[in-house]
Amino acid sequence: MTAGSAPSPSPGPGKADELAAERLRHVLGPATVVRGTALSGGLHNSARLLELSDGRRLVLKTAPPASSPALAHERGLLGTEALFHRIAARTGARVPTVLHHEPAGPGTPADWLLLSYLEGTTWDAARDRLTSPDRAALRRRLGEDLARIATVTGPAYGYPQPAAGLSAPDWPTAFTAMLRAVLADAGRFDVELPAPTGFLAGLPVRFGHRLAEVRRPALVHFDAWEGNVVVDRTASGPWHLSGLIDGERAFFGDPLAELVGLDPLGAAEDDADLLAGYRSVTPALTLDTGARVRLALYRVYLALVMRVESVPRAYGGDHAVRLDGWSADRVMEQLAVLDALEA
Structure with a gap:
């Protein structure tokens, strides 16, 4: 959750899937997800490769619940990642494009970030x-x-x-x-x-x-x-x-x-x-x-x-x-x- 906001109850798996689908519809417009695959390698946040009906491939990253054990500097990591990629891109460095970032808060159990997928x-x-x-x-x-x-x-x-x-x-x-x-x-x-x-x-x-x-x-x-x-x-x-x-x-x-x-x-x-x-x-x-x-x-x-x-x-x-x-x-x-x- 964001600093100063009240904790919201964690939904069950079905509700979480519905919330994720609703958020993605808002961000993606008419495109829909035709396939989602878990990406390995992440040790804190989870990541999924999303293949869309319009041919695009995106990465959805989701933070663990605020109650999960973590180091002090790991608070708000997806906010840091969104900031890093946005400002690094302005220098001409090759980084994913930030499509959407939403901090945790009321109605949003966990911080999430949507990025372009780097081929390779x-x-x-x-x-x-x-x-x-x-x-x-x-x-x-x-x-x-x-x-x-x-x-x-x-x-x-x-x-x-x-x-x-x-x-x-x-x-x-x-x-x-x-x-x-x-x-x-x-x-x-x-x-x-x-x-x-x-x-x-x-x-x-x-x-x-x-x-x-x-x-x-x-x-x-x-x-x-x-x-x-x-x-x-x-x-x-x-x-x-x-x-x-x-x-x-x-x-x-x-x-x-x-x-x-x-x-x-x-x-x-x-x-x-x-x-x-x-x-x-x-x-x-x-x-x-x-x-x-x-x-x-x-x-x-x-x-x-x-x-x-x-x-x-x-x-x-x-x-x-x-x-x-x-x-x-x-x-x-x-x-x-x-x-x-x-x-």
Whole structure:
């Protein structure tokens, strides 16, 4: 539900289907849905591919009920996604077109978003079919698009949805709030952390002078890994970038943070093709000591988010065990990087 509105009773499956059909009729006009297919890959919001009577293919995304367990920054994610795609599109970046967004409220049990469908397949699904030249060209194009997106300046730093309460007039304050929110989530979900909470909470203070080097709240997707990049080709022709999807984790802040979301497990700043594309739009991108300190901080933050979200997502089995071990190693690795850079 939106802030300040009263909760509405959750309808049963039949009523929910009727409400969805009514909303889509209002948005789609004479076109009707002839087929709907669940899309995999989403970990918070659900998504369906809708095939219409007029030949169009659209994506309907629906948020979970407000009562579902979630991290603090996950409030209003579809509102963030709608905002991201609308303003990123103005830069010339390839993103889905926002057709309709409706926040939760009276008569609307859950936030929902209707988007155009990007033809193709996700990069991770096509990985084995890409040659080295394909990959180099795609990474350059992705770097260009992300640099264009980063030219957008937001009204404040941090997550844009007021319900999250994680924005501020400067980057050190906003990042401190973001980091401490996920630490509070860890306490709420009883997640053991790889380092003491107080020590982790103090990182933005310890390196506040480096965070203060960020002077403009740039738009950052922060989740542009290969599963959220769509690529396509015609017959045996070259692969091209169809676009970037799932902008729900976006925030306004340090554009360097994009490098962390691009490769959560590695170091995107070591990708020469990606940086060449980025610098073709923004030649001033630098990777000095201050930049590397901030990258390490953002890697600590992302590893903690991935560690804590495993509880409300109810991960289990080997995946949960691997994530637990990886996130602990990643945090400790980046704390060592910070120590070395500080020295």
